[in-house]
Amino acid sequence: MSEIAVITGASSGIGEATARHLVRAGYDVVLGARRTDRLEALKAALEAEYPERIVAALPLDVTDVASVDAFVAAIDRADILVNNAGGAIGSESIAESDEADWQRMYDTNVLGVLRVTQRLLPRLRESPSATVVTIGSVAATVPYVGGAGYNAAKHAVRAVTRVLRLELHGEPIRVAEIDPGMVETEFSVVRYRGDEDAAAKVYEGVDSLSADDIADAVTWVVTRPPHVNIDSILIMPRDQVGPGQVKRRAT
Numbered sequence: 001m002s003e004i005a006v007i008t009g010a011s012s013g014i015g016e017a018t019a020r021h022l023v024r025a026g027y028d029v030v031l032g033a034r035r036t037d038r039l040e041a042l043k044a045a046l047e048a049e050y051p052e053r054i055v056a057a058l059p060l061d062v063t064d065v066a067s068v069d070a071f072v073a074a075i076d077r078a079d080i081l082v083n084n085a086g087g088a089i090g091s092e093s094i095a096e097s098d099e100a101d102w103q104r105m106y107d108t109n110v111l112g113v114l115r116v117t118q119r120l121l122p123r124l125r126e127s128p129s130a131t132v133v134t135i136g137s138v139a140a141t142v143p144y145v146g147g148a149g150y151n152a153a154k155h156a157v158r159a160v161t162r163v164l165r166l167e168l169h170g171e172p173i174r175v176a177e178i179d180p181g182m183v184e185t186e187f188s189v190v191r192y193r194g195d196e197d198a199a200a201k202v203y204e205g206v207d208s209l210s211a212d213d214i215a216d217a218v219t220w221v222v223t224r225p226p227h228v229n230i231d232s233i234l235i236m237p238r239d240q241v242g243p244g245q246v247k248r249r250a251t
Contacts, residue, residue: 006030008033008112009032009084011034011035021218023053068116069119081132083135091192106149113134113160129172129174131221132174174228177232
């Protein structure tokens with residue numbers, strides 16, 4: 001039987017790209033996200049291109065306990081979990097930030113990882129060789145002005161991931177974290193609350209990473225021999241050496 005990969009936040013960006021890469025690599029997939037119309041479109045596209053693969057699309061809001069419970073209850077087997085759902089909101093200073101934005105970031109990035117991982121762990125433990133991959137961020141390693149809430153959330157994600165690795169030591173479950181730098185997806189559109197002009201300026205004059213670059217890394221991590229655990233990877237564009245440290249070219 002093919003291994004089954006469960007991917008959260010699979011309706012766009014890194015999640016969608018990861019689904020495409022893992023199906024191409026021979027995995028069956030369970031896709032979860034809030035935007036079920038996009039999920040169904042992705043499911044149809046994957047089934048048309050890879051008719052031998054099994055693709056399931058299920059509604060999932062990682063901030064909603066009932067939604068997570070229903071999502072996991074529909075899953076009979078899981079060999080891989082890709083915790084991808086997350087994101088940033090706003091770029092205000094600590095003095096000017098809205099506590100509600102911080103709450104949403106923490107609920108999505110941190111508690112979302114907890115809810116899905118905790119509830120899916122019994123299925124992963126039934127696998128002869130399972131892998132949990134969590135998509136973090138360079139924000140988990142380097143604080144930056146305007147990123148306090150997102151920094152705090154992604155630092156927490158890193159801590160959770162590391163503790164999970166310690167707690168599962170000795171079990172046949174690998175735990176990995178992938179921390180991307182600038183990836184040109186809908187990330188900045190969400191961060192700037194739908195302001196597409198502001199979002200476009202983030203990537204202006206930069207050869208940013210693509211969702212496929214990160215999906216390729218996820219696929220590499222999960223396809224290593226079972227005894228190899230890639231604890232963490234920091235992936236940056238050549239033009240970026242840190243948050244705010246970006247080489248821009250004339251456009």
